[in-house]
Amino acid sequence: MTDTKPPIDFWFDFSSPYGYLMSEKIDALAAQYGRKVKWRPILLGIVFQATGSKPPADNVSSKGRYMFHDFHRSARHMGIPFTPPSRFPLPTQNAARAYYWLHGQDCALARAFAHATYRAFFVDDLDISSPDTVLDIAEKLGVDRPALAAALQSLEIKARLKDECEQALAAGVFGSPHVIIDGEAFFGADRLPQIEHWLKTGGF
């Protein structure tokens, strides 16, 4: 086990069901191979606007219906709790800003917040676009609610999230989740078997 290799980048949007599925697996998988993971929430709206792409779940009706079915079936197949969300997709700038502010103070706390936020959306069907919901989630983890409420409006945190989105685009990210290991990109929760093979063999 070694930590000398750079962390794996895990790019995701808090509104991405496949990002949620990846979030429940990637840390443990990476740890098996002595690797750490850098979680990097972004806003898919900015990515889609920049790349000219469209949200996969609503650009074609037969495809959209299929994907909603596949979210749930994939979760069952991976043994991950999933409740079909009643509101989807949701804007996630508040959740992402909260993450980066928390990360500046305590990495482990930010990770716990990210898990709790994904589960709030995809298990408890909460509206994570709401600042109040984001603050509720953080408060339960012991976070200073007024300080976080102020941070959500800070120019510094807004700039940080914008910068992360630009870095994602520069890294070739076009959707969520993207896992990038030493320059090798894997798009989608369904690439977990390839990610495992790559970590095991160092390329194939």
Added chain:
Amino acid sequence: MTDTKPPIDFWFDFSSPYGYLMSEKIDALAAQYGRKVKWRPILLGIVFQATGSKPPADNVSSKGRYMFHDFHRSARHMGIPFTPPSRFPLPTQNAARAYYWLHGQDCALARAFAHATYRAFFVDDLDISSPDTVLDIAEKLGVDRPALAAALQSLEIKARLKDECEQALAAGVFGSPHVIIDGEAFFGADRLPQIEHWLKTGGF
């Protein structure tokens, strides 16, 4: 082992790399669970036009580059020979028409032709849009070349292919490959583990 269940539908376009990967696996997998597979080539151009979708590999440049990389990596991961095609995508109406004409005479011959056509494209980098290439492939399998050449222009075969595309759309197909088992749709070669689980358990 029983053949009483209806065949699994395997919808694909001969220009689809993930369709090729599925074609190398689906028959053996289905056979393990006593199921047969009905191969149904279609034209993705018609499907994309009807659904308002776009070819996944060229609507966004970062996505397009990723997908070309992923075709090859997925083939390696699945242990399937793959040569990145120098012409892509290709029109496949000649290959699909030949398939349906052959199928009307000899199912096993049509299956052998489909495998040979996919491998001609994705292993030998041949231009399978050309009628001559299609006729060459068929002739090597013992097919009467002039009869097939005439069939490629027959109104009956053109109508058959059009009808198959319409049936695909009616079944909710929006890309290639789609595997539909007793009404349950699986899109993409990366759904093979879920297909296997479904065949084993009858749903999950």
